[in-house]
Amino acid sequence: MNNTTLKIDITKINASKIPDTDFTNLVFGKTISDHMFVADYADGEWSNARIEPYAPLSLNPANATLHYGQSVFEGMKAYKNEAGEILVFRADANQKRLNESAKRLCIPEVPEELFMEGLRQLLELDKDWIPNRPGYSLYVRPFIFATDDYLGIRPSEKYKFMIFTCPVGAYYSKPVSVKVECQYTRAAEGGTGAAKAAGNYAASLLPALQAQKEGYDQLLWTDGKSHQHIEESGTMNVMFLINNALITAPTTTGTILKGITRDSVLTLAKEMGVKVEERFLRVTELEDSLRNGTLQEAFGTGTAATIAHISKIHINGRDYVLPEIKEDSFSSKILNTLDAIKYGKIADTHDWIIKIK
Known part of the structure; x- marks a missing residue:
């Protein structure tokens, strides 16, 4: 500056x-x-x-x-x-x-x-x-x-x-457990879901509180029309590594916040040679990947959370425990790279860092 x-x-x-x-x-x-x-x-x-x-x-x-x-x-x-x-x-x-x-x-x-x-x-x-x-x-x-x-x-x-x-x-001191929300709606097309507006968060408090009372840290919100597609979490965008492809919801519908950490992760993933798919993941597809073991990792991305590993997902009355995240896991590598850039330990090749004296 x-x-x-x-x-x-x-x-x-x-x-x-x-x-x-x-x-x-x-x-x-x-x-x-x-x-x-x-x-x-x-x-x-x-x-x-x-x-x-x-x-x-x-x-x-x-x-x-x-x-x-x-x-x-x-x-x-x-x-x-x-x-x-x-x-x-x-x-x-x-x-x-x-x-x-x-x-x-x-x-x-x-x-x-x-x-x-x-x-x-x-x-x-x-x-x-x-x-x-x-x-x-x-x-x-x-x-x-x-x-x-x-x-x-x-x-x-x-x-x-x-x-x-x-x-x-750290915003989350440990991996988080999440519940897929199929009743309440966080955002709808034509609404303010893409804006970082205070009212968006007020509307999410009740279902999030109910999930916390059931033992979950956060929700995975689904689309307001059909509740069949994963959108984002209450405090972060969400990503899923399935069959070595990184899947995250697109921000083109106006219902999802254009996360800056989200964008950073996708940029780094592409540079690492990871296949990136910006598309809606169906709830049934997520459940199938949990059942057959093709879901390798799930995590949230956001300024507060940075990378929040997801350890458990609740869908349709059943809890699914995810594989333990290791140091060489994709999300761990991404987290370490982002931290190294933010603390000035490696070169910032994307001009993401603004230095103040």
Whole structure:
């Protein structure tokens, strides 16, 4: 990231919370760093860009987002290499996807300069919050929400764009068990499934909670029309290695999030010579592959989870236990390669890493 003429006012916290933070016992998303970036949208433009101490917001009870859900967000991670430099993985892709989500919800787009420079200065200021331990990182949460104080169903005229960060360890500490969901629907064609919209996640909470009560970590969502095709999981895209072919749902229907980790995995898989099939996997095909042993691996991909190995799949009242993942398994190799790129241990041949001083 290069220096820019964008002016960002900075107000530093009086005393950092770092001395009181246990970096060896981080619960994902619970510990928030010292500062946050904020910009306001009104009268057709973004202005008042600033960094200030992380603090609660003051909202009017008539705030439009509270009633009509005009809110989109992103998730990315920052790392440190051995030289202590800050490395951000594919932030440009996150910026583009945030704006794609914003357009779907009638939210004004955030200019690239505002996004990138706000991110750069925030990470420079809070660089000591980036953990130095393997497997740990600084999770970055950019988001936009409506700020009109008006009870009327129309796009808001005012918005806030914010970024805050939190040091994190692994999202999943062990392989996950999943249940194929054939009753509830996460997304339908023509809806907002491809947008990273807050409401999408609210609608998924009840069936996910029911699955957790039954002993499963997550759901495998199926299509809203027939419930016959696997789409994605609640926190990640999903991939299946069957007969040495990597199968994952396409993102062309508008029901599936265009995962940045998903795209990275598919790129690396093709370079490794693995056959990639972007197509819908039928539930019956998945069940057959579990029964006859042709399913070699199943895993989720996402910023928070990175690569989440799946150890058990529940379909039609039956649990299927998957083969144990080994160090030379495909998903393990992918995970190790991604981590090596993110921590600056191997060359970044795809220009995925943005380096901050």
